[in-house]
Amino acid sequence: MTKSIIVVALLSLSLRATVAAPPKDTCITCHAALGGDLAKPASQFEVDVHHQAGLRCADCHGGDPSDDSMNAMSHAKGFRGAPKKNQIPEFCARCHSDVTYMHRFNPQMRVDQLSEYLTSVHGKRLKQGDTKVAACVDCHGVHNILAVSDTRAPVYSTNVASTCARCHADAAYMKGFDIPTNQFALYEKSVHAQTLAGGDTSAPTCSTCHGNHGATPPGVSSVANVCGTCHVMNEQLFDKSPHQAAFAKMGLPGCVQCHSNHEIVRPTDAWVGTGPQSVCTTCHTPGDKGYGAAQATLADLTHLDSSLTRAAEVLNVAERAGMEVSGPKVELAGAHEDLVKARVDVHTFDAAAVGKLTDSGVEIAAKSYQAGVAALRERDYRRKGLGLALIAIVLAIGGLYLKIRQMESGHSIGHRGDVERKAREV
Amino acid sequence: METPGPTSRDSVQSRRRWINLLLGSGVAASIISFIYPALRYIIPPPVAESASNFVVAAKVGELKNNSGKIFRFGSRPALLVHLADGSYRAFSAVCTHLSCTVQYRSDLREIWCACHNGLYNLEGRNVSGPPPRPLATYEVHIQGDDVVVTRAA
């Protein structure tokens, strides 16, 4: 009885094993056995997102994966082979531009990558026969393609810049093209790169401004739109300012003119005004309206900044001395907010508008400063009061001490004998 | 120290008086330095109560429909919104992103933060832009002529 049970169990196990085994894939088995470069696709394909979705070599390359012989790769079996460089976009687009097919796997997937690519500089040059430009596999990988949301993918947000830099930062490779190769180095210095590296994946990288499939550098007129997708206030103010029309007339690239395109660093107040770090003096000269406005704006910003610092300092001293100044500190935060807003309002290039904000902030800072000074005065009052109370206490203690000595005098310092009699003499 | 002689009794007495005087005045002075603060303490200060939980934010009719008003609640700014349908909502006006003061946008019918374009809906929920958390909500009641805002229980 037990023996038959064991036999049946073993049989059913082996049956299950047979049913669960994957269908024969000679592509993988043959290529893996070949070793070297020909084996790479087979080993890489393990992690590929297409493999995870259930696709096999033949689904892209055609051919017959059940055929053990070289016939598996014959035209008769539909084999397409490895595409040439200028055929790659259409090769991938066979599926990736097919809405019905793609939405079987991911209903939200975009299917316009090919049409976007064809508008890009890469796409246009590829069509003209330039094989040095990037096509799908140059950025996404070939047989080990990972999803965009996978942090290991070359197209994951923190990896995009180095992927583009593979070509665009290689001066030797880029020889012959008429564009600079320092963008990556400049970008790395930028506040965007640092924010992205710090973990904020909403910070922009190359593809955020340039597009990923339709990669075209923003034209002069569209740069401000790109920056303005995140820096809304600054763009709106700039558009209403006199600089918008003036820059357009001169063919100057909006935001980039002062902030640069790749090396976008944190601006300081010194960028405004007429000092050595000023961006205004690039165009404005002493005597013209802009020069005066720049001076006035810097003066206002600096005035508010120093008022804030002064008030914060005195409040900190008061707080360290133990005074309760949380109220004035909260009010001072309002003045700080005015400074933040004033710095944004610099983009109106209207000194009066900035001045209004800084005036309000200076007023608040002055009140907070007064509160801090009052707190320090109160601290001094408390210490004087303490001093007086201590004098009174010392007097009292002195009096007590003398009283005790007087009561117990006539005896040695101990309290021998009939102290009671002496006590009653008090 | 006791000295012998006819005046010793007197000097002892006068010393005793001085010591009593010193003791008395010391104790009296110290008592005054304790009682004085205590007496001033029990007299209520000009602002009679601690920062409330309960503020009259506006009068009925002061705010048009579909408009907002910033008022002080405790030591922080707060926002009272009079909706288009006539009801009132009140929120903390401190943006949860970087603490700028938010405002009601009657064109967007949402609460907006000017600093970085953050948006909150009329439930106070952060719906767009950088703010990571909703705005704290307060309760609003109409008491006679007053629109009263209190902290949620």
Next chain:
Amino acid sequence: MATLYRKTLNWLDERFGAGSVEEFLRHKTVPVTRHILWYYLGGMTLFLFIIQILTGILLLLYYRPTPNDAFESVQFIMTQVRFGWLIRSVHSWSANLMIFTAFLHMFSVYFLKAYRKPRELTWISGMLLFFIVLGFGFSGYLLPWNTLAFFATKVGTEMAGSVPGIGKWLLVFLRGGQEVTGATLTRFFGFHIAVLPGLATLLLAIHLFLVQKLGMSVPPSVERAVAEGRTSLRNMPFFPNFLLRDMIGWYAALGVLGGLAAIFPWELGTKADAFAAAPAGIRPEWYFLFMFQTLKYLPARILFLEGELAGILGFSVAAVVWIMVPFLDRRIGFGRLTRVFTGLGVFVIGYIIVLSALALR
């Protein structure tokens, strides 16, 4: 002055027999030995307790015991009420000073073996008072409703939950619910201003009556010396000699409190937010640190008991032994059993100091 006193006493005596009370009190003496400094500690603790009552009543005029208002009302006292900063800081500092002198008083009584017959009940009432004082400290700490207090209370009541058997009930009883909320604040406020003061008054009355009735204990070494004729016992009358000396100490304490309040005011902190994460480094007040640190060092399991439970049981057993010391230390003044208890006392002090220092690192 003296005649006024006499006249008042006579007036009261004619109506209430106050004269016999005065007689009862007048005969109190204090033995004068080289240990006399320790005898001031009981009075000092009582004095600081009275300061707590007075400043506490004043604070009660402005404090509001609800989570919405508590922090703001303390802030109000510190910033708007005239001399509010003084009253509040004195109250907080004096609380800590009082617990410190209570510790000193307890240990000095222990080492001078004043708990021996006939003063066993004085010791027991004193130990109960000591626990009440710790309860005052724990309940009062929550009342400003700031972040430190909130989380310290959370941790402290959590430990109460580990007591075997009654733990769950005890935790809910203390917190007024499952979590630390406004209900906890209300409850702690009730403990702090009504329940504990009531119990303390009762026990204090017993404690002081016993002290008065049984007189001051003489240190065992002096007692032995007197018995062997090597020295004679000197006594100082309590009224007025010892009392005047007491008053010097009390005035000095007032000076210290005033200085602390003016130069190191007690901080306000930030308002408690139940949904915020606990800040790093939460720990209870210094007088609970040694227990807190011990529990941190205990392994997760000791034999068959959960580590924390073993720790709490350990402390409970230690407390019971400590309270029962008058009945355990039988042959005081003679023989070696007594030195065991002296050694135990030294160990306890050393343990408390070392563990507290480790917790502060």
